[in-house]
Amino acid sequence: EPEVTQTPSHQVTQMGQEVILRCVPISNHLYFYWYRQILGQKVEFLVSFYNNEISEKSEIFDDQFSVERPDGSNFTLKIRSTKLEDSAMYFCASSGGRTQYFGPGTRLLVL
């Protein structure tokens, strides 16, 4: 069964460093998303992406964040200058319509 994959599974970085989280959505899906979950808290929407552009973003998704679909398969989330509060599990999701399918997540720890 097709699934969303994410790399790396874990990333540790120093505050102020740039990180790129990678996702490979399900191949025939057209809608892509990033969410995050701070430990012990709700899953929060960050951004949605369709037709090669951002369709919606949350207040969390400030100028430090960017997304890209550099080729036909990858979907990336970049955090330019990480802060301690960016430590969270980051989930990629893709959808061909109604149902959003999530990847296993990347656990980001900012020290």
Add this chain to the structure above:
Amino acid sequence: SQQGEEDPQALSIQEGENATMNCSYKTSINNLQWYRQNSGRGLVHLILIRSNEREKHSGRLRVTLDTSKKSSSLLITASRAADTASYFCATDRDIGGATNKLIFGTGTLLAVQP
């Protein structure tokens, strides 16, 4: 804004028993979905119910939706130890064009004792 709240926050039952989790939300929705999350892992999609549906079944899962009360319930019948996980509801409003974001609830932590 939409906001999902599940209750109970935590539920502990014996294997074989049924588990019922509830979700409430605040604004009109297009779809409501339930997801499962094993500790520290990804979100697994369980079932989607549309706003014009009242009940849906999938295996041991039964979901109901009451749009007049803005609430949904997830029933897991004949629970197993492997059902131990957190369960989240998530709502969306399809506002035309690109599929809308999901708003997640706070989750119910289900523990099924063998």
